[in-house]
Amino acid sequence: MIVGSQKPIDEIWEMVKDFKKILVFGCNTCVAICHAGGDKEAETIATLLRMRASQEGVDMQVDHTSVMRHCEPEYFDPVMDDVKKYDLILSTACGVGVNFLSDRTGIIPVYPGINTSFYGAVPEPGVFEELCAGCGDCILHMTGGICPIARCSKTLMNGPCGGTKEGKCEVSDEMDCAWYLIVERMKMLGTLEKLSEVLPPRDWSTSRDGGPRRVSMEHIRAYEEKEGEKTETAGGKKE
Amino acid sequence: MKSGSNLERVILSGQPAVTAELGPPMSADGHEVVKKAQLLKGNCDAANVTDCQTAVVRISSIAAAAIAFQQGLEPVMQMTCRDRNRIAIQADLLGAAAMGLKNCLCIAGDHQSFSAAGRLKGHPGAKNVYDVDTCQLVSIMKKMRDNGLQEGGDTLEIAPKFFIGASWTPMGDPIDFRPVNLMKKVNAGADFIQTQGIYDIEGFRSQMEKIRNMGLHERTAILGGIIVPRSGMMLKYMDSSVAGVSVPKSLIDRMMKAKAAAGDDKKKARQLQEGEGKKITVELIHQVLETPGVRGVHIQAIEWESAIADIVKAAGLYPRPNIPAE
Numbered sequence: 356m357i358v359g360s361q362k363p364i365d366e367i368w369e370m371v372k373d374f375k376k377i378l379v380f381g382c383n384t385c386v387a388i389c390h391a392g393g394d395k396e397a398e399t400i401a402t403l404l405r406m407r408a409s410q411e412g413v414d415m416q417v418d419h420t421s422v423m424r425h426c427e428p429e430y431f432d433p434v435m436d437d438v439k440k441y442d443l444i445l446s447t448a449c450g451v452g453v454n455f456l457s458d459r460t461g462i463i464p465v466y467p468g469i470n471t472s473f474y475g476a477v478p479e480p481g482v483f484e485e486l487c488a489g490c491g492d493c494i495l496h497m498t499g500g501i502c503p504i505a506r507c508s509k510t511l512m513n514g515p516c517g518g519t520k521e522g523k524c525e526v527s528d529e530m531d532c533a534w535y536l537i538v539e540r541m542k543m544l545g546t547l548e549k550l551s552e553v554l555p556p557r558d559w560s561t562s563r564d565g566g567p568r569r570v571s572m573e574h575i576r577a578y579e580e581k582e583g584e585k586t587e588t589a590g591g592k593k594e
Numbered sequence: 595m596k597s598g599s600n601l602e603r604v605i606l607s608g609q610p611a612v613t614a615e616l617g618p619p620m621s622a623d624g625h626e627v628v629k630k631a632q633l634l635k636g637n638c639d640a641a642n643v644t645d646c647q648t649a650v651v652r653i654s655s656i657a658a659a660a661i662a663f664q665q666g667l668e669p670v671m672q673m674t675c676r677d678r679n680r681i682a683i684q685a686d687l688l689g690a691a692a693m694g695l696k697n698c699l700c701i702a703g704d705h706q707s708f709s710a711a712g713r714l715k716g717h718p719g720a721k722n723v724y725d726v727d728t729c730q731l732v733s734i735m736k737k738m739r740d741n742g743l744q745e746g747g748d749t750l751e752i753a754p755k756f757f758i759g760a761s762w763t764p765m766g767d768p769i770d771f772r773p774v775n776l777m778k779k780v781n782a783g784a785d786f787i788q789t790q791g792i793y794d795i796e797g798f799r800s801q802m803e804k805i806r807n808m809g810l811h812e813r814t815a816i817l818g819g820i821i822v823p824r825s826g827m828m829l830k831y832m833d834s835s836v837a838g839v840s841v842p843k844s845l846i847d848r849m850m851k852a853k854a855a856a857g858d859d860k861k862k863a864r865q866l867q868e869g870e871g872k873k874i875t876v877e878l879i880h881q882v883l884e885t886p887g888v889r890g891v892h893i894q895a896i897e898w899e900s901a902i903a904d905i906v907k908a909a910g911l912y913p914r915p916n917i918p919a920e
Contacts, residue, residue: 508705509676509722513729514775516702517763517790520837526705538768551774553782556680556730556745 356385356476357449358483359392359469364403367445370466371404372413374443379404379468380456381421382448389483392447392469394421400447400468425452431459439463474505491561491568497549499540506533512554514538595920596739596785597757599696600668601640603917604890605786605815610883611890612911613670613788613817614638614902616662618653627658631665633899637906639914640697642788642892645672649708650716656686660693670759671695674703679725680734680745687735691754699759699788700731711835729782732760736783760784762816764801765794766838773804780814787814788892791821791832793841795881802887811887818882822895822905823871825864826850845874872905879909 371377379401387393401419408415420437422430425448431438438444444460446453447468457465473485488505494512495502504510508526515534518525522535541547559565595602604611614634619626634641643662645655652658659669671690673683687698702724709716726734734745735758742753760779764772776787792798798818805811821839823829826849833841852870856863879891891911895901906912 509702509727510724511702511727513727513778514771515766515768516728517761517766518702518705518837519767522767524705525837526707532767535768538771547771547774550771551777553729553733553778556726556734559725 356388356474357451357471358389358473358475358485359386359449359471360389361391361396361400361447361469362467364400364407367400367468368404368407371443371445372411375415376441377401377404377415377417377443377445378438378441379417379419379445379447380425380438381419382423382425382446382452383421384424386447386449386452386469388477390481392449394419397421397447397468400445425449426455428455428459431456435459488562490559491565492557494554497554498537499544499546501533501537501540503533503537506531506536512557514550597696597755598919599640599757600917601670601697602757602785603919604639604915607915607917609915610888610911611786611815611817612638612906612914613890613892614641614899615892615894615896616641616643616658616667616669616899617647617897618643618655618658620650620652622653624653624661627653627661628665630899631662631667634662634902635665635667636914637903637912638893639890640668640670642670642672642699642894645674645701645703646677647672647704648710648714648716649676649704649706649720650710650714656690656693656695659690659695663694668697669695670697670699672699672701673731674701675724675726675728675731676703676706676722679723683726683731684734684738684744687738687754687756688750691756696755696757697759698735698756699761700728700735700784701761702728728760729778732758732779732782732784740783757785758783759786759788761790762787763790763838764792765797765840766790769801772801773808773810776805776810776814777808780810784814786889787816789816789819790838791819791836791894792878792882793829793832793839793845795878795885797840798882799885802885806887811889815889816887817890817892818885818888819892819894820875820878820882822875822893822898822901823849824898825867825871826853848874868901872901872908875905876908879905879911 379397381392381394381397383393397419401417404417424430444465445468446456446465450471453465453467474487475483475485478484485505487502490504508524519532519535522532524530524532616630643655643659646652655672659671662669706720706722707718709718735756737743739753739755742750762776766772829841829846829849832839849867849870852866853863856866882888882891
C-alpha cells in the first residue's frame with residue numbers, strides 16, 4: 356500500500372489560511388490504514404482548522420468528507436457536485452489522489468494534507484516499512500525476495516558496501532542493511548551462489564528516470580471499447 | 595601493461611607496492627594540495643586522492659589529482675558512485691585520462707548523511723545518485739579501456755587507459771560473504787584492491803586464506819590498508835564506530851599507555867602517542883606484507899601526510915623502486 360503521514364498542522368494552516376470555504380477530503384484506502392488521511396483523520400484536521408481559524412479570528416468554513424478511493428474517477432462521481440462548492444480542497448489522499456482530483460476540479464485548487472512517503476507494509480500495528488521502490492524492473496527472484504533498490508540506502512545491486520556494521524546500515528543503527536538481510540536469506544534458501552554473478556548497469560528508464568510512466572492494457576482497452584459500442588447500440592445511438 | 599602507470603609497473607615488478615593518501619582541502623586552496631603532494635612524493639608509488647570523503651565537499655578528486663600529477667606525484671584518482679551518473683562518470687574518466695591520469699579507484703562512497711561522522715554540517719539533504727554501483731563502475735572502466743566502448747555502446751576513438759582499483763572490507767559484515775564480494779570486483783575487472791584499515795591481523799589472515807583458495811590473489815593485486823593511528827582515542831573510535839574495523843585491545847592499551855606517560859603535558863602526550871602510532875604502523879605494515887597473497891600496502895595517514903616519509907623509511911620501504919616506463 357501507499358504510506359503517508361500527516362503534515363504538521365502549522366504547515367497546513369499556512370497553506371489554507373487565506374481561503375474561506377475549505378473541504379478536507381479523505382481517502383479510505385491506503386492512507387486510512389496508515390492513519391494519515393482516512394475519514395477519521397480528515398475530520399480531525401477539519402476540527403483543528405476550525406479551532407485555529409477561531410483562535411486567529413479568521414472567518415472560515417471547514418467541512419470534511421471522504422470516499423473509498425481517490426485514484427479511480429467513479430468514486431468521485433457521487434460527491435463531485437458538493438466538492439465543487441468549496442474554494443479549496445485539502446486532500447488527505449496520497450499524491451496520486453491529489454493529482455488525480457486536481458485534474459477534475461477546474462478552477463478549484465487541490466492542496467495536499469499529507470506527505471506521501473513510500474510503498475510499504477505494516478509489520479506491526481503503527482509501524483510502516485518501505486519495501487518496494489516501484490522501479491519497473493523487478494529482480495526480487497535474484498535477491499531472496501528483499502529489494503536492494505528500495506531497502507539499500509545506496510541502491511547497490513552487487514552486494515553490500517563497506518558500511519555494514521552488525522547487520523545495520525551506515526546511515527543509522529536503526530536501519531537494517533538490505534544486503535546483510537539478502538545474504539542471510541539466500542543462505543537459508545540455499546541460493547547464495549546466485550549472488551556471485553555481476554549484475555550489469557541497469558536500465559533506469561523503467562523507473563522514474565524515464566519520465567512519468569503509463570501502463571496501457573490493450574486487451575482491456577479493446578474490451579471496454581466493444582462494450583461501449585454495445586451500450587450505444589442498445590440506447591438507439593447507432594450512427 | 596594495461597595503463598603503464600607507475601603503480602602498475604611496481605606491482606608487475608613483484609616488489610611490494612606502497613600507496614598513500616592525499617585528502618583534498620575543504621576550500622579552493624590549491625596550495626594545500628601542492629604541499630601535501632610534496633610530502634608524499636618519493637615516499638609512495640602512487641597516492642589516492644579522495645573523492646569528497648566522509649561526504650564533505652572538498653576540491654574534486656580529479657582536480658586535486660591533476661595538481662598532484664603536475665607536482666610529480668602519481669595520483670590514484672578516487673571515484674565514488676554517490677555523486678555522478680554514468681554520463682558524468684565517463685566524462686570525468688575521459689577528462690582525467692586526457693590530463694594524463696592513469697589510476698582510478700572505484701568506491702561506493704560514504705552516504706551523504708555521514709557529514710564527517712556528524713562533526714561537520716555536510717549536505718545530509720543531498721540527493722544521491724548510485725546510477726551504478728562499484729562493480730558496475732569497474733566494468734564500465736574496463737569496457738572503455740579494453741573494448742574502446744562507452745557503457746552505452748558508442749565507440750571511443752581514444753580509449754582511457756586506467757589501472758582499475760576497487761576497495762575491499764575484509765572484515766565487514768556479513769563476513770562470510772566478503773570473499774564473494776571481492777571475487778565480484780575482480781570478475782568485473784579490478785586490477786588492484788586497497789583494503790579497509792587492518793588492525794586485527796589474525797582476522798585479516800583468515801580472510802586472505804579464503805582469498806588464496808579462490809585464487810583471487812593471482813588475478814588482482816591486493817594492497818593491505820593501514821590507517822596510521824594518531825591517538826588512543828582515535829583507535830577506540832575506529833574500534834567502536836567504523837564498520838569493518840576492529841582494533842585489538844593490546845594496541846589501544848599501548849596508545850593509552852603512551853598518553854599516560856606524559857602526565858598532564860598535552861603537547862608531550864600528543865608527541866608520545868604519535869610516536870607510538872608510527873611504531874604500530876610499521877609493525878602492521880610488516881605483518882600485512884608477510885601475509886601470503888598480499889602485494890603491497892595502502893598507508894592512510896588521515897590529515898597527517900607528513901608522517902608518511904618517516905613510516906615508509908622505518909618500514910624499510912624507502913627508496914621506492916624506479917621502474918622506467920616501456
